[in-house]
Amino acid sequence: MSLVVVGSVAYDSVETPLGHRDDVLGGSGTFFSLAAAAFTQPSLVAVVGKDFRPEDEALLADKGVDLAGLTREEGKTFRWGGRYHADMNGRDTLFTELNVFEHFAPQLSESQKNADFLFLGNILPKLQASVLEQVESARFVAMDTMNLWISTAKDELISVLSRMDALFINDEEAEQLTGQRTMVLAARDIQAMGPKLVVIKRGEHGALVFNGDDIFYAPAFPLENVVDPTGAGDTFAGGFVGYLAATDDLSPANVRRAAIIGALMASFCVEGYSVERLRHVDSAAIRARYEAFSNLTRFDSPKL
Amino acid sequence: MSLVVVGSVAYDSVETPLGHRDDVLGGSGTFFSLAAAAFTQPSLVAVVGKDFRPEDEALLADKGVDLAGLTREEGKTFRWGGRYHADMNGRDTLFTELNVFEHFAPQLSESQKNADFLFLGNILPKLQASVLEQVESARFVAMDTMNLWISTAKDELISVLSRMDALFINDEEAEQLTGQRTMVLAARDIQAMGPKLVVIKRGEHGALVFNGDDIFYAPAFPLENVVDPTGAGDTFAGGFVGYLAATDDLSPANVRRAAIIGALMASFCVEGYSVERLRHVDSAAIRARYEAFSNLTRFDSPKL
Numbered sequence: 371m372s373l374v375v376v377g378s379v380a381y382d383s384v385e386t387p388l389g390h391r392d393d394v395l396g397g398s399g400t401f402f403s404l405a406a407a408a409f410t411q412p413s414l415v416a417v418v419g420k421d422f423r424p425e426d427e428a429l430l431a432d433k434g435v436d437l438a439g440l441t442r443e444e445g446k447t448f449r450w451g452g453r454y455h456a457d458m459n460g461r462d463t464l465f466t467e468l469n470v471f472e473h474f475a476p477q478l479s480e481s482q483k484n485a486d487f488l489f490l491g492n493i494l495p496k497l498q499a500s501v502l503e504q505v506e507s508a509r510f511v512a513m514d515t516m517n518l519w520i521s522t523a524k525d526e527l528i529s530v531l532s533r534m535d536a537l538f539i540n541d542e543e544a545e546q547l548t549g550q551r552t553m554v555l556a557a558r559d560i561q562a563m564g565p566k567l568v569v570i571k572r573g574e575h576g577a578l579v580f581n582g583d584d585i586f587y588a589p590a591f592p593l594e595n596v597v598d599p600t601g602a603g604d605t606f607a608g609g610f611v612g613y614l615a616a617t618d619d620l621s622p623a624n625v626r627r628a629a630i631i632g633a634l635m636a637s638f639c640v641e642g643y644s645v646e647r648l649r650h651v652d653s654a655a656i657r658a659r660y661e662a663f664s665n666l667t668r669f670d671s672p673k674l
Numbered sequence: 675m676s677l678v679v680v681g682s683v684a685y686d687s688v689e690t691p692l693g694h695r696d697d698v699l700g701g702s703g704t705f706f707s708l709a710a711a712a713f714t715q716p717s718l719v720a721v722v723g724k725d726f727r728p729e730d731e732a733l734l735a736d737k738g739v740d741l742a743g744l745t746r747e748e749g750k751t752f753r754w755g756g757r758y759h760a761d762m763n764g765r766d767t768l769f770t771e772l773n774v775f776e777h778f779a780p781q782l783s784e785s786q787k788n789a790d791f792l793f794l795g796n797i798l799p800k801l802q803a804s805v806l807e808q809v810e811s812a813r814f815v816a817m818d819t820m821n822l823w824i825s826t827a828k829d830e831l832i833s834v835l836s837r838m839d840a841l842f843i844n845d846e847e848a849e850q851l852t853g854q855r856t857m858v859l860a861a862r863d864i865q866a867m868g869p870k871l872v873v874i875k876r877g878e879h880g881a882l883v884f885n886g887d888d889i890f891y892a893p894a895f896p897l898e899n900v901v902d903p904t905g906a907g908d909t910f911a912g913g914f915v916g917y918l919a920a921t922d923d924l925s926p927a928n929v930r931r932a933a934i935i936g937a938l939m940a941s942f943c944v945e946g947y948s949v950e951r952l953r954h955v956d957s958a959a960i961r962a963r964y965e966a967f968s969n970l971t972r973f974d975s976p977k978l
Contacts, residue, residue, distance in 0.1 A: 456855075457849075458855065545761075551691070551761065551762065551900075552896070552898055552899060552900060553896055554896050554898045555898055555899075572879065575876065575879035575880075576879075576893075578896055585896060585970060586970065586973070587893040587971050589880075589891040589893065592856070592857055592858050592891070593856060593858060595859075596855075596856060613976075617977050623973075623974060624977075626972070626973040626974075627975075627976045627977070631976065653978060657976075657978055660978070664975075666889060666891045667891050667973075668930070669927075669931055669933075669934055669968075670927060670931070671931075672917075672931045672934070672935065672964055673921050673923075673928075673931070674957065674960065674961055674964070
């Protein structure tokens, strides 16, 4: 099934307790589409500036990302800088330069308008709505969001959310959106707003997947070394939705598999700066880590 | 197999965002032994004051806790007061009154000295060592600890740790003890200090169980309402070790079952203040929640 993702392509400058990198490839659209490309050929709709490096474009193309929807505008590529706290969980944004992203007005091609699966990365809810209006009859529409839009554009966010099949959101944002303290109640409130599938991301603690009445806990993989958490959430969503699009199976059992796929792609993402580790992931590595996830959570009936 | 636990019995005063309770039954020994009593008959070694209420003693006895080792001294029972933060994760200690606990010098009876399983609750490392010296030939010895002893009695702590089969510790304490940022590295360092089994508790995010080379992720159960987290960690350990003692099986598969038993007992604990919910848990409720944990984490092979 065809998959279209609309999101950002950025150059990130990242500081962690272990080191730093400047102007490395990032952005929600980048991480999502690279992860999804391990399972299907995602079509990326995004904008970059004249400074976008040919080798970064080649990397995406080589991994199987369709770049027909990547437009190049006068000006510089979106830039973000951040510094991670000592425990690698929290981070502070040091700067955000929207550059060409400021006037991003995604226009889908005829074939993209017929997408079967659509993912709306974390962009202004108004832009998410404008994309949704261009897509004729997607089988599955999912979105991400962030605290900024919950604070500043809540009505537009709730409006676009009402037309979604799935929402990816982190735990703090879920509490901010609903006012509920437990994720069970927050997810139920969000489901009442529209999406049947609510995926609550909890960083190094994994994700809770509320699929109608079905509740699934996808753990994060316990890693020896976490190098750079940037893009982990987008990578999780890319693996998740990319796998769903590739298998074209929205059954509860397959949604659970998709969540594990998302978690394992995210576990690769954080093992390197930027897309350094993710770009080298092949199907053998994916199968091996899927098996490692199975081993991690397996237990059998008790002697009670 | 016989199980002895040495810990505190306390009266707690607890404030949460949802309400408060004063002078309710608490303490590490109380929660541990109540949880363990669902599977075996634990013997509790602890001290209380003259104000210890007959109905609290009756509650423990009725649930099957052997109270021959509960001594009653002149003075008041240990008291602790705490206030939970809005998210129910963090908490501030409002007061600690050691009272009779200040001069607690646990003396085990002849039958307790022959315990097969021994759990040393979170008391001064020197006291833990004095108990350990009284126990002749336990098959399995486990302990808990806390940030205060890591700061103030690290040498004694490491000394007693070297003689342990298992350590229960939370993630912040594991980092404090080892200086390692990831739990995989922290657990490996702790294993090198002695215990083969390192259980890292992460509150509402569950627990990571490092059993030699085997790594297991026991999730916390996603609950609609969390009333009072007090005692959850001790309840987790009580279910875990109580189940191991009852089954007398230290195989990796059974240690995984024990971790799920611990997590499910903790999930009951936090559903009420003090021991309100825990005291009413029966084997049917345990079996039902074990099945719910299985449903929560089950996933099958991918279509890759």
